[in-house]
Amino acid sequence: MSDESSRFPDVPQLELESTIGELIERAQRVLAVQGRLRNLLHATRVVVEDLDLEQVLRHIVDAARSLVDAQYGALGVVDPDGRLERFIHVGMNDEVADRIGHLPEGHGILGAVIDRDEPIRLDDLGADHRSIGFPAHHPPMRTFLGVPIRIRDATYGNLYLTNRADGLFTAEDEELVTALAATAAIAIDNARLYEESRRAQRLSTALAEVTATLLAPETADVFGVVAERVASLVDMDLVTVVVPGISGELQVDTARGVDAAAVEGTVLPAGDSIVARAIAGGHVVSSDDAPAFGDQLSGGSTIAVPLIVSGEPVGALCVTRGGDGPRFSADDLEIVSEFAAQAGLAVALAWARADRQRLDLIEDRARIARDLHDHVIQRLFGAGLGLQALAARVPAHAGAIDGHVADLDAAIGDIRTAIFALRTGTTSDSARRRLLDITTEIAPGLRSTPRVTFNGPVDLVVVGALTDDVLAVVRETLTNVARHAQAHSTAVDVTVTMSDVMITVDDDGVGVPARPARASGTANLDARARSWGGTFTMERRGTGGTRACWHVPLPAT
Numbered sequence: 058m059s060d061e062s063s064r065f066p067d068v069p070q071l072e073l074e075s076t077i078g079e080l081i082e083r084a085q086r087v088l089a090v091q092g093r094l095r096n097l098l099h100a101t102r103v104v105v106e107d108l109d110l111e112q113v114l115r116h117i118v119d120a121a122r123s124l125v126d127a128q129y130g131a132l133g134v135v136d137p138d139g140r141l142e143r144f145i146h147v148g149m150n151d152e153v154a155d156r157i158g159h160l161p162e163g164h165g166i167l168g169a170v171i172d173r174d175e176p177i178r179l180d181d182l183g184a185d186h187r188s189i190g191f192p193a194h195h196p197p198m199r200t201f202l203g204v205p206i207r208i209r210d211a212t213y214g215n216l217y218l219t220n221r222a223d224g225l226f227t228a229e230d231e232e233l234v235t236a237l238a239a240t241a242a243i244a245i246d247n248a249r250l251y252e253e254s255r256r257a258q259r260l261s262t263a264l265a266e267v268t269a270t271l272l273a274p275e276t277a278d279v280f281g282v283v284a285e286r287v288a289s290l291v292d293m294d295l296v297t298v299v300v301p302g303i304s305g306e307l308q309v310d311t312a313r314g315v316d317a318a319a320v321e322g323t324v325l326p327a328g329d330s331i332v333a334r335a336i337a338g339g340h341v342v343s344s345d346d347a348p349a350f351g352d353q354l355s356g357g358s359t360i361a362v363p364l365i366v367s368g369e370p371v372g373a374l375c376v377t378r379g380g381d382g383p384r385f386s387a388d389d390l391e392i393v394s395e396f397a398a399q400a401g402l403a404v405a406l407a408w409a410r411a412d413r414q415r416l417d418l419i420e421d422r423a424r425i426a427r428d429l430h431d432h433v434i435q436r437l438f439g440a441g442l443g444l445q446a447l448a449a450r451v452p453a454h455a456g457a458i459d460g461h462v463a464d465l466d467a468a469i470g471d472i473r474t475a476i477f478a479l480r481t482g483t484t485s486d487s488a489r490r491r492l493l494d495i496t497t498e499i500a501p502g503l504r505s506t507p508r509v510t511f512n513g514p515v516d517l518v519v520v521g522a523l524t525d526d527v528l529a530v531v532r533e534t535l536t537n538v539a540r541h542a543q544a545h546s547t548a549v550d551v552t553v554t555m556s557d558v559m560i561t562v563d564d565d566g567v568g569v570p571a572r573p574a575r576a577s578g579t580a581n582l583d584a585r586a587r588s589w590g591g592t593f594t595m596e597r598r599g600t601g602g603t604r605a606c607w608h609v610p611l612p613a614t
């Protein structure tokens with residue numbers, strides 16, 4: 058055996074080699090730490106570079122999962138009641154998520170992170186006593202790390218990470234994710250502030266459009282304008298304006314969105330519904346149970362906000378999401394409430410402007426009516442008296458003068474009818490007003506507008522069922538003239554005495570045939586007359602044309 062092989066190891070050399078190994082190991086750890094710090098810096102940069110809140114939240118989950126090399130990651134947003142209102146997950150494909158069904162609701166370990174408001178790190182998720190197991194089709198998860206995200210001393214949400222690739226989550230992993238959560242809080246706050254500014258801008262624009270549209274002279278569908286503009290502010294499936302009905306029920310006055318045509322005009326039971334509570338209480342009400350607005354929206358959620366006009370609730374503005382959409386957030390409630398409050402002022406201004414225009418129109422019509430009565434009729438009446446005096450002095454021309462006097466009397470009757478129409482406007486439901494409306498409606502089918510005269514207390518006598526028959530008579534006879542007579546002029550005379558009602562319609566058309574066929578329309582008029590004990594006749598006039606006469610006696614009082 059040689060001398061060199063029998064030598065003992067060189068102790069200083071071994072110590073040197075050990076020291077070098079330790080230095081290399083430490084250097085490797087430093088490099089690993091530096092690498093993870095670089096990853097943290099990169100994750101921080103990715104998180105803060107976007108201002109869209111949805112994108113920021115997804116960037117945070119992606120960055121946290123990559124930072125600790127986890128298989129699955131999620132971010133749960135917590136509502137004021139401590140429940141998960143939003144759950145963003147990465148690492149799990151859509152097919153698996155669809156098989157699982159509904160997203161987590163914040164129970165078990167996820168709820169423990171919410172309740173404790175501090176990080177939780179587990180080596181075996183299923184072995185923890187707080188675990189409630191996984192739903193069917195859920196992928197296996199073992200290691201777990203949950204870290205809260207706090208903004209201004211309030212928990213906004215939590216980061217959840219599972220299945221670390223290299224084994225268990227470490228204290229270093231927890232520190233890195235906690236640091237990322239602090240940066241994420243700043244990014245989320247900035248994104249929320251940016252979203253609030255954008256929302257305020259959209260709200261201002263929508264309210265300006267509502268006010269400008271409602272104050273435009275041609276705007277008639279006030280609630281329709283409100284419904285269309287609120288749809289631009291909140292993601293929803295259906296927006297409705299519900300108003301109290303005549304019998305105490307609630308009626309959908311306006312609808313925009315999914316199945317709007319079928320929803321509009323439907324009657325909702327008042328009861329203790331969300332809409333009734335909003336109208337009665339004058340405050341915002343939200344519910345996860347949508348009113349019966351159709352099968353497509355079953356299981357959805359609704360916000361009902363009272364529409365206050367001039368201090369009184371006139372209805373409720375409701376926005377609804379179907380069951381597939383997320384629940385409405387506190388921000389949604391706030392923006393809909395503020396929009397409804399400002400829109401109520403715009404509606405009040407629009408209605409006040411319309412009232413002012415109606416008052417101006419009524420005043421103008423009243424002035425014209427006074428002028429016609431005080432000046433025009435008096436002058437025509439004076440001219441008629443003068444012509445009658447002239448006829449007495451010149452008997453040879455008395456016949457022609459009497460004809461002119463009759464024309465003046467007819468003109469005075471026409472003017473009095475016009476005065477009545479001007480004074481009653483469009484708000485009266487009197488028989489005279491409705492007869493004039495029918496005449497105006499049928500006039501485009503005639504060669505000239507019919508002349509309508511009233512004699513006697515028409516509005517006092519023609520009431521109730523008699524009104525319906527009188528209106529039907531005038532409508533049917535004028536329609537016959539428009540279809541068959543080829544008349545140049547038509548005259549309608551409605552005469553009421555203490556004992557009977559007579560309607561006479563004269564035209565200068567082709568006249569009725571010698572043997573007229575009994576049409577269903579004239580047969581109907583005859584039946585209406587006989588039901589009152591009266592008669593209906595239609596015959597040729599001596600001067601050409603046709604005269605239809607409907608005469609019924611009044612019931613004895």
